[in-house]
Structure formats: C-alpha cells, structure tokens
Amino acid sequence: MAKKSMVEREKKRERLVAKFAAKRASLKEVINDQSRPMEERFKATLKLAELPRNSSETRLHNRCQLTGRPHAYYRKLKLSRIMLRELGSQGQIPGLVKSSW
Numbered sequence: 663m664a665k666k667s668m669v670e671r672e673k674k675r676e677r678l679v680a681k682f683a684a685k686r687a688s689l690k691e692v693i694n695d696q697s698r699p700m701e702e703r704f705k706a707t708l709k710l711a712e713l714p715r716n717s718s719e720t721r722l723h724n725r726c727q728l729t730g731r732p733h734a735y736y737r738k739l740k741l742s743r744i745m746l747r748e749l750g751s752q753g754q755i756p757g758l759v760k761s762s763w
Contacts, residue, residue, distance in 0.1 A: 664730030672725055675716045682717035686710065 692698060692706040715721065724735045726742035734743035741749070750758040 664725065664732065666730075668732075669725065669730040672723060672730075675721055678714055678717040679719050679722060682713055683719075686713065686717065689713075 689706045689710045727740045728745045731742040749755050750760045
C-alpha cells in the first residue's frame with residue numbers, strides 16, 4: 663500500500679488539473695497563435711507561469727486504483743501488476759486466467 667500522503671497529493675493534482683484545464687488551454691492557444699502581437703503572446707506566457715505548477719497535466723502520475731502503487735501500472739485496467747495477479751487468481755477480472763502448471 664502506498665503512503666496515504668502520496669495518494670492524496672495525486673488526488674489534489676487531479677483536482678487542480680481539472681480546475682485550470684480550460685484556462686491553460688486558452689492561454690496556450692494565445693501563445694501558439696503566430697498572428698497575434700508578440701507583447702500579447704508574452705503576457706499570456708507570464709499568466710501561464712503564474713498558474714500553479716501542479717495544475718499542469720504532465721505532473722500527474724498513474725497510480726493503482728486499489729493500492730496507490732505508482733510502478734508496474736496497467737493503463738487499460740488502472741491496476742498494478744500485483745493487484746492484477748491477485749484479482750486474476752480470484753477470478754475477478756473477466757477474460758483473465760492466471761496460468762499454472
């Protein structure tokens with residue numbers, strides 16, 4: 663089980679990303695628009711820099727939904743390899759049969 667503080671920090675980041683997504687997108691659109699004046703684009707860059715760092719989507723890290731483990735994460739199932747193996751052995755995941763011989 664991952665530290666609760668790390669899991670909570672990740673949840674906080676997810677909330678910040680959702681909160682500032684529209685604002686970030688509009689500022690990036692202004693910054694990347696070559697037809698706008700340079701001063702306007704520079705001001706948009708400064709406004710983007712003022713936003714919280716944790717509101718950037720690149721700061722998010724995939725974690726297991728059940729344990730919070732950050733490594734060995736399967737995107738499709740949103741589980742770590744350990745939980746995938748346990749749930750597969752219990753027959754909880756449809757279509758997954760754990761091999762044993």
